[in-house]
Amino acid sequence: MKKEELSLRTKEELALSLKILMQKKEFKKITVTDLITECNISRPTFYYHFKDIYALMRWAFEYNILTAVRQSSHTESWKVGLTLFLEHIKENRPFVMIVYQSLGMDTLHQIFSGDVSRVINNVVRKLIDASRYSPKQHQFLVDFYSHAIMASIMHWVFTDMQNSVEEMIQLLELALESPHLV
Template identity: 35%
Template sequence: MQYEVTSLNTKRLLAGSLRKFMREKSFSKITVSEICLDCGVNRKTFYYHFEDIYALLKWILDQEASIIFENCDLHGDFKEIILYILNYIDANRQFLNSIYDSLGYDGLREFLREDFIYLLSSIISMLEKQERYYLEPDFHQFLCQFYAGALSGILKDFLTELHPKSHEEIQERISQTLETSLLSLIRAKGTKVS
């Protein structure tokens, strides 16, 4: 148990350093050596915990996604989840834009892909249970990937401020689109369970 706490604290220390440097310069200009020097750890410690600086960044994003999922009821009203994500983007705009500037849209989308798929899978499962229809696993996965791409595009526009709409308006549009289309697809393609 003590080792797990120490390991988590080391990861958090490294993550805090990376975030600090990302406020000062582009992600692509940050080195493992700088992070290690800033944290007072050696490179061996860094590489014990992370394969490279991208793995550290992915860990940060995964940790923050898990906080989003913990703070939102994934089996309740998913409008709340969307608003929470929009607020998260606003609160972390500089950090996320630094990633976007260094990795481009495809890079940022790839980092967030698994989290969006998990989110959408939870929403689809909630709707399946609510409607008492169940999709074939392959189609369920296809819908997760399809909507993850659409959602990441909308959120990228919001991040880069190409979306001049309010949080509530974006939240309403995304929610209506997801709910209406997913319910229709579940009812049309799903198998009714008695």
């Protein structure tokens, strides 16, 4: 096994251990000792991969989100892709909320605005008929709808996901059926 693969595997095991421990106790009370015991690795191995538990949490969350984004971006329909992504977020809401409470809204926004925003941006770019607008207008509409969708998803997460995934898709579809879109 290559060094990169071994490193990724170790990080995945640490992330899984963190998730397991977070089901048993508050994140603030989890120690490196808890993690290395759960994961059966040495303390130097932990610190080789992560500066601290917060760095592990951030990596685990980003990796988790990135995996969901990659899976959803390989679908033919934006609705199917976004449904997969929202289902993933819903399944992992406790983890999302712990990341928010521990690392703050800015970190959560940075994570979401990276790969997630790019995927949504690509979806919106495909939906907007570029021939109807100047390049500047087209880019404005892409940015506007991308930010609106991201804000809607974040609002959904922070309002206890009162709408089902299906309802969210219907609402987003309604928003995307504006006169500016195809």
